[in-house]
Amino acid sequence: MLNRINIVPRWIIFCLDLTVSLFSLAFAYFVRFNFNISFIDLNELQRNLIIFTIINCAVFGAVRTYAGIIRYTSAQDSFRILFSIVISNSIFFVWNIFQVTQDKPLIIGNSILVINGLCCFLLLITYRVLVKYCFLYIKNLRLDRKAVVIYGAGETGIAVKRTLDHDRKLNMQVVAFLDDNERMRGKAIDSIKxxxxxxxxxxxxDGKITDVLLAADISLERKNAFVDLCLENDIKVLTLPPAVTWLNGYINTRQIHNINIEELLERKPIEISNELISGQLKGKRVLVTGAAGSIGSEIVRQVCKFDPQLVILSDQSESPLHALQLELDDKNVDTTCHAFIGDVRDKHRMELLFETFKPHYVYHAAAYKHVPMMEHHPSEAIRTNVMGTKILANLSVKYGVEKFVMVSTDKAVNPTNVMGASKRLAEIYVQSLYNSFKQKNVIYSNGLSHLNKEGANKKTKFITTRFGNVLGSNGSVIPRFKEQIERGGPITVTHPDITRYFMTIPEACRLVLEAGSMGEGGEIFIFDMGKSVKIIDLAKKMIRLSGLIPDEDIKIEYSGLRPGEKLYEELLNDKENTLPTHHEKIMVAKTREYNFETISNQIEELITLGSQSQDWQVVAKMKEIVPEFKSNNSIYEDLDEEIKEIQMK
Structure with missing residues (x-):
């Protein structure tokens, strides 16, 4: 029945409006003459009804009073109806003025016009409101409706309430509003307290409330506390997208979704020095390696905001790189972006890139970063993370790059796995390369003998940024947990005590740009990652946010630490300390210096072993160069025992 009413033709609404307006005029005559029909000039009434019909046909058609869906009647519809009534009655009023100037009798009494206007407006609105509430009543008859509470009694909350009232598919009934404003307590909106x-x-x-919908902008701390309260009472938490994403300024109920764990792990927006970054990047050519990855692609998006001359998107992965290029084209990014297919391990291909584009800035995000995978393929970790970084660093010096910003990881601190150790080696190489510039009579060897004096004198500034896990990145634990929950479980956690730091991708990339702009060369910048998160607590919260119960609906299993994995991540080496910067979220790690010639020779030997796929010899050499590299839950722990025995002898 409801569906049939939904498709009532507009001409029926038009006829209803016309009938109501004619009834209103007749009723106005009766009111004017105290319901005494003998005082009414029936010929005049008949004539005016015909005239009023013609006028209203034209006015209602022009103003389109019939166009609105009655059960969605709003204040906008009321204004449209009021406007049409004023116009139609004004025509009579103007006609009366003309009659007076011609010493002729009035077409209709002005008192009748006033009564007609009031009655017509009241009747047209009343029948619409009655229809609207009839629909709501029929909808509310359903016994299986969800009882929803809306957090936020402002304009957004009211808009959400009225949207839910008219969307039968959601099957939700708003039973209460929540608001932090104590002055609103006890008041009501649309009869909802x-x-x-x-x-x-x-x-x-009473257990009847099933959902709470967040329609208010509250602090992250307040949001987390409130979500915890909801989960304790087995209430699902829903949220809305930002108002800027609403379709045509209206809430689309399909955009209402369960609150994501990412929204609860986010922190206060980070303020960065846009002027400083813009001053350095504006009009420059910027190279981003690993541009198709989660970090690299976000760096590209943010770099494009600072009006560079050209952004070179370098990656070996064809499809994601093409997708990024299409995304930038769709967003009508003003900056010229050029996709360049190339492997950072291919020296000749990278040489062509630098020779062709001569970048001023390099953001090096290309890397192998999956810990278990690299534990099984140490030679590949060395070839990409170390050799690839070395090739790019050397070319940056050769072609006079102003700044080389390397994206590193917290796993490079006291590494327990091949991936972390390989990133630490890359850090050591770029640091020692920069430090060599400060030494007198430097002899460039081991791949740097080709540097000309002019290129070397430009002293490319090498800067390293180090941070932990990023939310939503490729390989992140959160997407994996989501997939496992969707499959019905179980969720696999490696260890009950394991913790990790988390940061959003945009937040991490903003800090990378900020650190790169403030760096003077040789620094390792570390970011304030906030509090570490216990992964088991994260898993339980994600299950509850999905409306399920941990260990009942979704089982949690412990799979054991993966190869190379450790319980707690660190951001600083034991022999390092930090210094503050002008940005409260960024610190500088004071690190020990390495002799460039020694490191360069050792890394060259390591790369040779990696090229020959001699994995055990590769890992042994890594432990020699990075003594703090102690394998954990790995087959390479035997090497640590051998080294320990040798040291004891």
Missing amino acids: IYLPSELKKLAA
């Missing part, structure tokens, strides 16, 4: 958030537990006592 407003409570304080602290009263949610009392509201949920």
